[in-house]
Amino acid sequence: MQLTRRHLLSAAAALAAVPAWAQDAKPLRVLVGFPPGGGTDAIARLLADKLKDVLGRTVVVDNRPGAGGQLAAQTLKTAPADGSTVFITHDHTISILPQVVKNPGFDSHADFVPVGGFASFVNCFAVSGGTPAKSFDEYVQWVKGKNEGKSAVGIPAPASTPEFLVKLIGQRYQLDLVAAPYRGSGPLIADMLGNQIPAGVGSVPDFIENHRAGKLRVVAVLGTQRQAQLPDVPTFDELGVKGFEDLPYYGFFAPRGTPEAFARQFSAALAKVVQMPEVNQQLTSMGLTVDAMTPAQLGERERAYTAAWKRIIGDSGFKPQ
Numbered sequence: 001m002q003l004t005r006r007h008l009l010s011a012a013a014a015l016a017a018v019p020a021w022a023q024d025a026k027p028l029r030v031l032v033g034f035p036p037g038g039g040t041d042a043i044a045r046l047l048a049d050k051l052k053d054v055l056g057r058t059v060v061v062d063n064r065p066g067a068g069g070q071l072a073a074q075t076l077k078t079a080p081a082d083g084s085t086v087f088i089t090h091d092h093t094i095s096i097l098p099q100v101v102k103n104p105g106f107d108s109h110a111d112f113v114p115v116g117g118f119a120s121f122v123n124c125f126a127v128s129g130g131t132p133a134k135s136f137d138e139y140v141q142w143v144k145g146k147n148e149g150k151s152a153v154g155i156p157a158p159a160s161t162p163e164f165l166v167k168l169i170g171q172r173y174q175l176d177l178v179a180a181p182y183r184g185s186g187p188l189i190a191d192m193l194g195n196q197i198p199a200g201v202g203s204v205p206d207f208i209e210n211h212r213a214g215k216l217r218v219v220a221v222l223g224t225q226r227q228a229q230l231p232d233v234p235t236f237d238e239l240g241v242k243g244f245e246d247l248p249y250y251g252f253f254a255p256r257g258t259p260e261a262f263a264r265q266f267s268a269a270l271a272k273v274v275q276m277p278e279v280n281q282q283l284t285s286m287g288l289t290v291d292a293m294t295p296a297q298l299g300e301r302e303r304a305y306t307a308a309w310k311r312i313i314g315d316s317g318f319k320p321q
Contacts, residue, residue, distance in 0.1 A: 033069025
């Protein structure tokens with residue numbers, strides 16, 4: 001949902017209507033569930049730098065990597081519900097992880113409230129520079145011919161969209177693919193650049209810069225439409241791999257009980273930031289589709305995505321671990 005002029009005017013009004021928050025001297029902590037060097041961290045730092053000016057308060061990025069964002073989510077649960085802490089995350093931690101982990105240590109709906117969304121994106125399949133394949137079909141043939149159908153594929157977190165994709169690809173092409181979990185996309189990409197692992201699955205923002213630099217190659221993307229930043233890369237839908245048509249989202253969440261006034265003001269500030277030409281351009285160049293969402297819209301998007309993944313996880317036979 002792109003911002004309209006009416007939305008921007010409403011955002012400006014909301015900012016003006018809550019001067020107390022703008023004058024709050026207490027730093028705003030932005031929790032990130034992955035280590036520095038990955039796509040989520042880069043996005044968080046870009047937005048934090050602009051939010052501090054719009055909000056008129058210090059904004060600090062706090063990396064709490066581990067377990068696919070689970071540690072950061074647990075930190076958010078115990079944070080004061082006073083508008084001093086938010087969590088920037090994509091779909092995995094909020095919508096998927098609670099369905100695949102028996103005791104995640106948080107309940108997305110009982111413990112958190114959405115305070116603003118800003119983008120959608122797609123995941124992709126990439127091969128390292130040391131892998132001879134130049135396309136996805138060539139990768140499949142390479143695994144079959146050189147490795148007898150066996151190979152490892154790096155993923156940024158266990159029991160995530162990438163892991164389910166690896167499993168589906170293995171079934172679809174009769175390959176013995178093993179999903180190798182990392183603590184975020186940063187370590188995964190480092191190993192791919194060092195040719196320690198031949199392929200990986202993650203978000204387009206994770207891989208796109210190294211793809212442009214020719215250090216690794218994105219060979220397929222999820223969704224039903226090719227990405228503007230990767231026009232020559234086919235979708236898995238084109239390749240015949242179905243079931244991953246729902247696009248993930250990026251948003252901010254806060255502890256349950258956080259004042260609605262803060263949620264409105266933060267959402268308005270976020271909407272203003274992502275429409276700044278330089279920010280919009282950078283987010284787009286990272287492979288994101290800027291899609292500003294109010295707290296209510298983000299909540300609706302999260303519930304729909306959670307329901308879609310409930311079906312996918314159920315059909316896969318995966319049991320919470």
